[in-house]
Amino acid sequence: MTESKRVEALESADRQTQEFLAVLAHELRNPLAPIAxxxxxxxxxxxxxxxxxxxxEVLTRQTGQLGRLVEDLLDVSRITRSALVLDRRPADVRAILRHAADASMQWFDERRQSFSxxxxxxxxxxDVDEVRLSQITQNLLHNAAKYTPDGGTVELGARREGVEIVIRVRDNGIGMTPELLSSAFELFKQAQQGLERAQGGLGVGLTLVQRLVGMHGGTVQARSEGPGRGAEFIVRLPLRAEPAIVRPQAERPATSGPAGxxxxxxxxxDDNRDAAQALRLLLESDGHEVQVASDGPAGLxxxxxxxxxxxxxxIGLPKMSGYELAQRMREDPALKGTLLVAVTGYGQMHDxxxxxxxxxxxxxxKPVEFGALQQLLRETV
Ligand SMILES: Nc1ncnc2c1ncn2[C@@H]1O[C@H](COP(=O)(O)OP(=O)(O)OP(=O)(O)O)[C@@H](O)[C@H]1O
Ligand SMILES: [Mg+2]
Structure with a gap:
């Protein structure tokens, strides 16, 4: 085989792996929504x-874990295909970090670690994509919890240093060897684990962190004084240059009454009947009136x-896509007042x-987080 043929074969194998990962993550994600x-x-x-x-409790915890793995995998595959677009806006990083910390408390509680x-x-x-910065932080916090023994400590901090915002996640856990420090950000890279793979994971978390930080124009660095001596991850993001214009959030009257x-x-x-049925039951138990259809024409x-x-x-409906269904509904004067909400498995901007x-x-x-849907319903009355 000539050199160029070999390169071509490798490239095609790599493309196939990437496509397989994308399809795999996508197919795993669909059943997760109705389960959740x-x-x-x-x-x-x-x-x-x-x-x-x-x-x-077991079902909820493990489904959450599975969901996170699938999302990470999907994101890595999106980034490799340049299909992930950031939605950057001026934001106060402190609020995003607090939120990410709240969402991570369960990991520290489970291991009786002290977190500050x-x-x-x-x-x-x-200028950040809030969802992505939260994901970056949660990945680092999750690692800190995972690679620190029970009862250990984890610290999250941030401050301004010149024209940068510096975010630090530090733990006093198992630490990292110099070899691991230099390769931990590579895809699927993990420290040697025993056959029982007690720590689990896929080795995509840090790859994702590095790519996402990079897309924000920042850098991330790992430090450790060696095995048993803890680890520190340092994220640097460019500070927003001009003073931010504070746009007041539209005041919404607090709603009372039922949860929804x-x-x-x-x-x-939705053609996934389980997904539709789960959503129907949840909405009904919030006091709403619900009808379900499973393809485009039936929906219309x-x-x-x-x-x-x-x-x-x-969106991916049989016979008539959700896009077409929405257009047809828009054209019908009787449905002028209907609020149209797209529910899709693809979160990119172009969609x-x-x-x-x-x-x-x-x-x-997808998977639709019910709390987000409740909020949307409250805010659009
Ligand atoms: N805080 C830490 N302390 C010690 N080792 C760490 C720490 N964070 C990451 N590592 C090492 O770096 C490796 C890569 O981390 P990464 O987050 O990419 O993957 P993972 O945690 O193994 O799996 P995943 O995040 O995909 O569930 C880990 O397997 C672990 O060996
Ligand atoms: Mg990880």
Whole structure:
């Protein structure tokens, strides 16, 4: 085989691996949404049976873990295909870090680790994608918890240094060898684990952190004085140059009443029947009225007859895509008041643009987090 043939073969194998990863992550993600929603529903039923409580906790925790792995895998594959676009806006990094820390508390609690956060009085403004910066921070916090024995300590801090915002995640855990320090950011790289793979994981977390930080124009660095001596990860992001214009958030009157606010008539169109059914039950238990359809034409017929206040439309529908369904609904004067929400497995910007071009008012990314949907319903009354 000539050199160029060999290179070509390698490149094609790499492309196939990438495509396989993308499809794999995507296919794993679809069943996760109904499972997560079904669990939320189950959690609403009061129970005192200790065995049942335990089973629920295990299912919820493990599904969350599976969901995070799949999301990470999907993101790495998006980044490799240049399909991940940041949604950067001026934001106070302190608020994002606090939020990421809140979301990580369970890991520290489970291991009885003490966690502290130290942030300055001054605002730390940067042009960031909030979701991604939170993901970066949570990945580092998760690693810190994972690679630190029970009872250890983890610290998160941030401060301004010149024209940079410096975020530090430090633990007093198992530490890293110089060899691992120089390679930990590589895809699928993990320290040698025993056959039992007690730590688990895929070795994508730090790759993702590095790529996402890089896309923000920043850098990330790992430090450790050696095995047993803890580790520190330092993220540097460019500080936002000009003073930020503070746009006041639109004041929304606090809604009272049931968890979902006012009672709405909602149409759910999704060909994944389990996903649709789980969503229906959750919405109904919030006091809403719900109808379900499982393909485009059935969705259109149901919309015309039912005249929903809100329509949650899956995009990848059989017979007629969610985009087309939205357009057809937009064209119908009787459905002028219907709020159209796209529910898609693809979170990229171009999909959002396409969705709003087709008349969608909002866009939710699968798996739909029920809390986010509740908020949307409250805010759009
Ligand atoms: N805080 C830390 N202390 C010690 N070692 C760490 C720390 N963070 C990461 N490492 C080492 O770097 C490796 C790569 O980390 P990375 O987050 O990419 O993967 P992972 O945690 O093994 O799996 P994943 O994040 O995909 O679930 C880890 O397997 C671990 O050996
Ligand atoms: Mg990790």
């Amino acid at each position: 929603n079904a669990l939320t529903l189950l959690a609403r039923k009061p129970t005192t049976d200790p065995a049942e409580i335990w089973v629920r 956060i130290s942030l300055p009085e001054e605002r730390l403004m940067a 606010g006012a009672r709405r008539r909602i149409l759910v169109v 017929a149901a919309a015309r007859q039912y005249r929903p206040g809100v329509a949650l439309l899956d 959002r643009a396409r969705a709003s071009a087709c008349g969608f008012h909002h866009h939710l990314v």
